[in-house]
């Protein structure tokens with residue numbers, strides 16, 4: 001079968017070529033791959049330096065962690081049947097395992113020895129067929145069709161909101177406004193889930209060209225460009241999705257009293273900023289601000305995400321998928337085109 005394999009850090013080595021069929025040891029469910037989503041992590045693995053690891057003893061990684069496919073065969077009693085629309089959970093527990101990994105919370109792994117499909121020491125989903133263990137497969141509403149490829153990024157956002165809500169339980173006060181920074185797929189899904197929670201959602205992006213302002217408006221949220229400190233907003237919740245250092249610092253400053261600031265983005269940048277940290281500290285302390293980071297997602301978050309996508313307007317979700325490339329053009333898919341939101345690989349092409 002055909003698969004996309006890479007040597008991390010070497011774009012010259014990206015290959016869409018023949019690999020052996022997946023073996024039953026990789027999981028009892030056999031899936032016909034449909035689409036594979038591409039994100040910044042894939043670009044970092046292929047184009048960057050130092051992220052992404054092939055399985056032990058190999059130099060090539062079968063890439064891809066944003067999966068969508070339909071079940072070809074599933075073990076009896078697994079809860080899955082031929083034709084089910086499914087996606088795979090990305091992270092696997094460390095071998096020790098640490099306490100969170102032993103309890104299905106490998107997204108909180110404490111020793112860093114977890115593995116991730118398509119990212120860290122474990123083959124991913126960028127192949128015509130893949131296998132998965134039933135406990136790591138998630139069933140999707142069949143009506144979602146191709147939009148099911150958004151499940152994995154939506155799971156990361158579902159965890160961000162789940163954790164944010166955890167911190168919000170510390171007082172009886174309820175938030176009203178949310179600011180999402182970055183209108184990429186993660187930011188737009190964060191805005192969707194904010195609107196689903198009944199919040200007045202504002203989305204800030206670096207540019208107002210392309211489909212993003214329309215997508216935000218059609219959610220019933222407000223789109224902004226420009227400097228976050230000039231918006232006149234004091235959000236109760238911030239979901240920061242850019243990882244851009246100076247903006248991260250600024251959002252902690254504009255956040256209102258008792259706010260929760262969730263850092264859900266990373267960048268490959270190396271920004272240095274001079275900051276008035278004593279003053280920032282004073283503001284954070286005197287306003288009870290929570291600033292926290294979040295990565296990856298547990299099965300619970302995948303299920304929350306599946307629910308959020310099922311409840312969303314499927315026409316709106318479809319508009320997030322702005323470009324499709326065949327396997328042979330994966331490298332071009334990694335390179336940002338001006339109006340891209342989510343680029344996907346068609347695993348049948």
Ligand code: BGC
Pocket residue numbers: 039041065090091116119152153156295296297
């Ligand atoms: C993926 C996560 C993963 C993280 C770090 C993200 O792009 O969505 O599942 O944990 O990268 O490897």
